[in-house]
Amino acid sequence: MPTRFELHGIALSGPTYKVGLLLTLSGEPFDYMHMNLRGGEHKQPGYLSKQRYGQVPLLVDRNNGRHLCQSAAILEYLADTLGKFGGATxxxxxxxxxxxxxxxxxxxxxxxxxxxxxxxxxxxxxxxxxxxxxxxxxxxxxxxxxxxxxxxxxxxxxxxxxxxxxxxxxxxxxxxxxxxxxxxxxxxxxxxxALDGCRKPKDLLPMESRAAA
Ligand SMILES: N[C@@H](CCC(=O)N[C@@H](CS)C(=O)NCC(=O)O)C(=O)O
The missing domain is CATH 1.20.1050.10 (Glutathione S-transferase Yfyf (Class Pi); Chain A, domain 2)
Structure with a gap:
């Protein structure tokens, strides 16, 4: 079965880190796609059709084909869909x-x-x-x-x-x-x-694309 989530971002991006952090804390594997921002990859029509703001991060949920933008909205989506970290009430x-x-x-x-x-x-x-x-x-x-x-x-x-x-x-x-x-x-x-799965930014996202382990 293919990995459910695909995260597009750059290692130095705080908003990308937040999304990777939630996935990692949830033990949820994800394919990571490094974006070449210097080369303008995030402003190309193909990417803009999925990420209207022309920014990273972008999360793709392959279970339903959704493309999600804006790190806070992505965190809310993941909390809903994974049933974790959303609050007890x-x-x-x-x-x-x-x-x-x-x-x-x-x-x-x-x-x-x-x-x-x-x-x-x-x-x-x-x-x-x-x-x-x-x-x-x-x-x-x-x-x-x-x-x-x-x-x-x-x-x-x-x-x-x-x-x-x-x-x-x-x-x-x-x-x-x-x-x-x-x-x-x-x-x-x-x-x-001290939480299981917590990683500092430099240990979480690589400088290149990486398929889920
Ligand atoms: N509010 C957005 C901010 C995203 C953001 O600022 N992304 C930066 C990288 S950290 C970016 O893509 N910059 C390139 C650009 O805006 O053209 C979020 O939380 O996802």
């Missing part, structure tokens, strides 16, 4: 979704874009870096207060909220954002990293 599910929206509004831009500037992928001078540092700080304060006295972001178990937000904070070091002032966040990250 409707309220938990709604809260997890709230955190996904919050992440892409408040946390991810500051961390991912600072990382991009530091790595030379994005342009940005000291004022921009200062703005993102302040945004990251304010988002991290919210998260730290929320996590104080809790093991996971929502309810009693790991949900897509944890996977999504870990998938951003895994790059805090690259962005040179110090997490030491946020002890509840660092304790939660250590708990997350």
């Amino acid at each position: 409707l309220d938990e599910r709604l809260q997890a979704r709230e955190w996904l929206y919050w992440d892409f509004d408040r946390l991810a831009p500051a961390i991912y874009r600072t990382r991009g500037i530091k790595a030379g992928f994005r342009k940005g001078g000291p004022e921009v870096l200062e703005m993102y540092a302040a945004e990251a700080q304010s988002a991290l304060q919210v998260l730290d207060q929320h996590l104080a006295g809790r093991n996971w972001i929502v309810g009693e178990g790991v949900t897509i909220a944890d996977i999504d937000i870990y998938g951003v904070l895994a790059y805090a070091g690259d962005a040179e954002i110090d997490l030491a002032p946020y002890p509840a966040v660092t304790a939660w990250m250590a708990r997350f990293e």
